[in-house]
Structure formats: structure tokens, C-alpha cells
Amino acid sequence: xxxxxxxxxxxxxxxxxxxxxxxxxxxxxxxxxxxxxxxxxxxxxxxxxxxxxxxxxxxxxxxxxxxxxxxxxxxxxxxxxxxxxxxxxxxxxxxxxxxxxxxxxxxxxxxxxxxxxxxxxxxxxxxxxxxxxxxxxxxxxxxxxxxxxxxxxxxxxxxxxxxxxxxxxxxxxxxxxxxxxxxxxxxxxxxxxxxxxxxxxxxxxxxxxxxxxxxxxxxxxxxxxxxxxxxxxxxxxxxxxxxxxxxxxxxxxxxxxxxxxxxxxxxxxxxxxxxxxxxxxxxxxxxxxxxxxxxxxxxxxxxxxxxxxxxxxxxxxxxxxxxxxxxxxxxxxxxxxxxxxxxxxxxxxxxxxxxxxxxxxxxxxxxxxxxxxxxxxxxxxxxxxxxxxxxxxxxxxxxxxxxxxxxxxxxxxxxxxxxxxxxxxxxxxxxxxxxxxxxxxxxxxxxxxxxx
Numbered sequence: 001x002x003x004x005x006x007x008x009x010x011x012x013x014x015x016x017x018x019x020x021x022x023x024x025x026x027x028x029x030x031x032x033x034x035x036x037x038x039x040x041x042x043x044x045x046x047x048x049x050x051x052x053x054x055x056x057x058x059x060x061x062x063x064x065x066x067x068x069x070x071x072x073x074x075x076x077x078x079x080x081x082x083x084x085x086x087x088x089x090x091x092x093x094x095x096x097x098x099x100x101x102x103x104x105x106x107x108x109x110x111x112x113x114x115x116x117x118x119x120x121x122x123x124x125x126x127x128x129x130x131x132x133x134x135x136x137x138x139x140x141x142x143x144x145x146x147x148x149x150x151x152x153x154x155x156x157x158x159x160x161x162x163x164x165x166x167x168x169x170x171x172x173x174x175x176x177x178x179x180x181x182x183x184x185x186x187x188x189x190x191x192x193x194x195x196x197x198x199x200x201x202x203x204x205x206x207x208x209x210x211x212x213x214x215x216x217x218x219x220x221x222x223x224x225x226x227x228x229x230x231x232x233x234x235x236x237x238x239x240x241x242x243x244x245x246x247x248x249x250x251x252x253x254x255x256x257x258x259x260x261x262x263x264x265x266x267x268x269x270x271x272x273x274x275x276x277x278x279x280x281x282x283x284x285x286x287x288x289x290x291x292x293x294x295x296x297x298x299x300x301x302x303x304x305x306x307x308x309x310x311x312x313x314x315x316x317x318x319x320x321x322x323x324x325x326x327x328x329x330x331x332x333x334x335x336x337x338x339x340x341x342x343x344x345x346x347x348x349x350x351x352x353x354x355x356x357x358x359x360x361x362x363x364x365x366x367x368x369x370x371x372x373x374x375x376x377x378x379x380x381x382x383x384x385x386x387x388x389x390x391x392x393x394x395x396x397x398x399x400x401x402x403x404x405x406x407x408x409x410x411x412x413x414x415x416x417x418x419x420x421x422x423x424x425x426x427x428x429x430x431x432x433x434x435x436x437x438x439x440x441x442x443x444x445x446x447x448x449x450x451x452x
Contacts (some may be wrong), residue, residue, distance in 0.1 A: 061342070066438050098300040106185065107132070113171060122173050127163065130184065131155055131197045137183040139423050141190035144430035148196035150439040153449060154216035154421060155182055156197075157204040160452070161213050180209075192312040200436070208242055208446035215240050216444065219416025221281040222248045222425050223267065223393040224274035225258075226443070227418040231361050231392075235308065242445045245340030248425050250432075260335075266394040268411050270378075275428040281415040283378040286389055288370050295370055296349070297327040300356060303363045314339035314355035322372055329404045330355035333398050335364075343418050344392040361392035361417060368396075370409060390415045420444070 108125025131152060139151040159182065162174040167181065177184035205214040215229070226248055229240040245269075251273045258266070267283075276282045301324050304311040312319035328351040337346035339361070347358040347367065358367050365388040374382040375390060394412040398405045414422075421443040429439050437449055 015371075062452045063180045082400040094213055097372075116447075118184075120171055120173075122171060123177075127156065127159055128197060128201060130159060130196050133185040133187075133188045134159070134182045135197055136188070136190045137186040137195040139193075141192045143423075143427045145192065145196060146434065146436045146439065147426040148193055149200050149436035150291065150421065150426050150430075151218070151423065152193075152196045152200045152220050153203050153205055153436060153440060156200070156202075157213055157216040158182060159256055160204055161215070202451045203449050204452050205440060205444060205447050206450050208448075210450075214242065214444055214447045215420075217243065217417070217420030218423055218443075219414075219418060219420065220423055221276055221279050221415040222418060222422040223276075223282065223391065223413025224248060224254050224271050224276070224340075225341035226422065227339055227343045227361075227392070229419055230339055231343055231345070231419050233360050237356075239361065242447050243419055243443075244445050248275055248276065248422055250418045258342040260338075260395075264411075266342070267395055267413050273426045276414075276422065279424050280377040280379045280381060281413075281424075282388060283411075284375060284390060286368075286385075286410040286412065287376075287407075288373050288409070291330060291405055292370050292406050293327065293330055296330065296367060297324070299326055299366055299369075300327070300349070300358070303358070303366055307363075310359040312357040312359065312408050314357070319357045324356070331403060332345065333368075333396060335394070335396055335406055335409060337436055341418060344394055344396075364392045368394075368408075391418060393418060 005333050029314050038420040106123055106125075108123055111120070111122040111124065113120040134155045137146060138155060139148060141148070143151075159175065162181065164220045165319050166172065166174045167176070168174070168445075175181035175184075194375050205216050206212065207214045216227070221410040224247060226244075226246055228237075228245045229243045230237045249271065252361065266445040270277055271281060274282070300311060304321075304324055308321045311321070311324070312413065313324065315322070330349060330351050332348070334348045334350075335344045335346070336348050336357075344364050345361060349358065349365045349367070358364055369385055369387055371386060371390045373385075375385050376382055389410065389412065391412055391414040394410050397409050397411075399407040399409075416422075421440070426439045427444075430436075434442075438448065440449065
């Protein structure tokens with residue numbers, strides 16, 4: 001019996017030794033063939049055909065700066081977390097020729113983080129240098145200096161708010177580079193906009209009480225009226241009483257009771273005292289000659305998925321939030337509610353299956369864009385709008401045949417949501433001698449500028 005036990009123990013010992021030898025061999029292989037963990041220097045530079053690609057796309061001979069090759073560093077190879085930095089100039093070259101618009105190097109560092117869907121790219125840089133690209137991306141560098149300064153203060157305040165409250169904490173990132181926050185690096189840095197940033201360095205806008213940063217929303221062009229923060233229907237709308245609906249004109253025309261009839265007459269005419277009366281986007285039309293019911297149905301479902309509380313279905317005399325499963329023929333389209341300044345806030349879509357209520361100016365702009373019709377601006381130029389109509393400062397007229405809507409015409413004004421600072425309004429105010437502070441005080445009443 002003892003002999004059998006000894007044999008079993010010996011076999012167990014041999015198995016353990018075999019496992020140990022396999023692990024030892026595997027470890028040696030890893031040590032010999034595994035990539036070094038130390039940071040390695042690589043060279044990355046621009047493609048030689050960037051200039052030619054830019055000329056082909058734009059048809060111009062605009063000179064695109066040709067950066068020097070960019071050395072970057074790969075670190076933490078095991079976790080696929082890559083940090084890219086230029087040790088020579090501090091700038092990193094972006095060679096996306098498809099969207100090239102005169103952009104030069106990215107300042108700061110780039111960090112690549114691998115996720116299931118792909119790589120997250122984070123650009124880290126000082127806030128003031130971030131503004132060097134935001135300001136010319138958001139406002140033409142040719143605008144008057146005081147308008148550019150007002151834009152710089154707005155952009156800095158908005159960015160600093162997100163430094164305090166990051167939008168992407170899972171990656172320790174504050175904003176993205178799109179219109180969802182502020183456009184960043186769509187054009188190259190410009191001397192005038194850099195100067196506007198430098199001459200307002202550290203300046204932010206505070207609320208009237210002076211105890212918090214103001215919400216410095218801005219948009220392209222007004223129709224002659226601005227709205228207030230209720231255009232978004234959020235729980236914070238009442239928190240910004242300094243964003244006031246008012247006439248944006250030289251005579252400070254008192255706000256009117258903008259009934260449907262009054263607003264329709266206003267939006268179909270031109271008020272010469274409005275600061276932006278000569279801007280192309282001040283007035284525009286949008287004529288859909290053939291209604292695409294399937295397109296509206298698809299967009300309606302998309303907007304419901306984005307925020308179910310803002311796309312409602314009529315049920316037993318009330319409007320409720322529920323998935324949109326059937327649609328049918330459209331019998332009527334009607335604006336039934338407006339917010340301050342005349343902006344459309346609720347749109348009813350009546351079909352032979354259900355009645356749907358579309359809430360907020362943004363959703364209305366999505367729904368009424370058919371994806372193909374061009375906007376005709378007041379100077380006669382035609383502009384493609386792929387997903388949104390320019391604004392919701394509109395009146396709507398449908399065309400019907402046999403009780404069914406077959407098309408519609410929109411008379412509209414302005415470009416953007418209409419709350420906060422109108423950028424083209426700021427331009428004309430600056431041309432008439434107003435300072436950046438006066439411009440900001442017009443759009444954000446009783447707010448003060450402070451150097452942080």
C-alpha cells in the first residue's frame with residue numbers, strides 16, 4: 001500500500017515539474033520576443049500631395065502651410081493608450097485632406113484611447129490656445145475686432161464652464177470639437193482672432209449677481225428678434241433670466257405680442273432698423289414641392305429616440321410619449337405654439353393614423369427638412385441644408401390635394417436657435433462703434449466681465 005502511495009506522489013511531482021517547465025519556457029519566449037516597453041520615437045509627417053488635394057477640392061491657390069515632420073511618442077503599448085506630442089514645435093499635424101480648410105498643426109498633445117467602436121482622440125492644450133482655433137471657427141476673422149473680442153469672451157466662458165463640469169468624464173475630456181459644443185479647428189489660426197483672444201485673456205462673463213459664470217450661448221443670425229433659454233425646454237431654462245427675448249435693432253423696438261398673424265406679417269417683410277436686415281440669412285424661404293411622408297416618419301422616429309419626452313402621440317385626448325409604430329398619410333402640418341420672439345415651439349402632424357406633437361425648435365427644424373430641398377436666401381442664393389432648416393423663426397403654409405398634404409412652403413428668418421448673442425448682430429454693432437462689453441451687455445443683460 002505504501003509503495004502505491006509513493007508511486008502516486010511521484011507522478012504528481014512529475015506533473016508539477018512539467019507545468020513548471022512549460023511556464024518557464026513561455027516566460028522566456030515573452031521576454032525574448034515581446035516589444036520593448038520603453039517609449040519609442042517615430043516620425044510622422046504630412047503627405048506630399050496635401051497642397052494638390054486642397055487645390056483640387058477648393059479650386060483655389062490658397063497656400064496651405066507645410067509643417068515639418070512631427071516626432072511623436074508611443075507609450076503604454078499594452079493598454080493601447082497612445083500619447084502623441086511634438087517635442088520640437090509643440091504642434092501636431094492633421095492630414096485629413098478630405099476636410100482640409102487651411103488648418104495647420106494641432107497645439108498641445110493628442111491621446112488615443114482604444115474603445116470597442118474604435119479610437120477616442122483627445123487633444124489636450126491650454127484653454128487660451130484652444131480659443132485660437134475656436135474663435136475663427138465660430139466667427140469670420142474679417143469681422144470687426146470688438147465683435148471678435150465679444151466672441152472670444154463668450155467662447156472662453158463657455159469652455160471654462162465645461163472645464164468645471166466635463167462633458168466626457170470617462171476620458172477626462174471636457175468638450176468635443178463640433179457644434180454640439182464649440183467648433184474647433186475647422187480653419188487655421190488667424191492673426192486677428194489670435195489678437196482678440198490675447199487682448200481679452202482671462203476675461204469671462206459673470207451672471208448679474210456676479211457669483212457664477214454666465215451661460216454664453218450664441219448663434220449665427222437673428223431674424224430681428226431673439227428668444228430666451230426656454231427654446232430648449234430644459235430644467236435649467238429659468239436659471240438664465242439674463243438671456244432675454246428682445247428686438248435686435250437700433251431703435252430697441254419694444255417686444256410685441258407676436259400672435260400668429262403679427263409674426264407672419266413680420267417674417268414676410270423686412271424691418272430696416274434691424275441690425276441684420278442686409279444679411280443673407282435675415283430672410284429665407286424653403287419650398288417643398290413634393291412631400292416625402294416616409295422621410296418625415298423616419299426623422300420623427302429618430303427624434304423620438306433622441307428624446308422621447310419631446311415627440312408625443314395623441315391618445316384619448318391627451319399627448320403622451322410612446323414609440324411611433326405607424327404613420328399613414330399626412331393630413332395637416334400646423335404650428336400651434338410659439339416661444340418668446342416668435343420661434344416655433346410646437347408642431348402638430350395630423351395623419352390618418354395618429355396625431356403627433358413635435359416639441360422644441362430643434363426638433364421642428366429636423367422634421368421640416370426633407371433632406372433635398374435647398375433654402376433660398378433673401379439675396380437669391382440657394383443653399384443645401386441636409387438635416388435642419390436654418391431656424392424655427394418661421395411661418396408655414398401647406399399645399400393640399402384631396403385632403404392630403406402634398407407640399408409646403410416656409411417663410412423664415414435668421415440662422416440658429418436664436419437665444420443669446422447673434423454673431424452677425426455683434427458684427428453690425430461693432431461696425432457702428434459698440435465695444436465688446438456693450439455688445440455682450442445687449443445680449444446678456446446686466447452681466448459683467450471679469451478677468452479670471
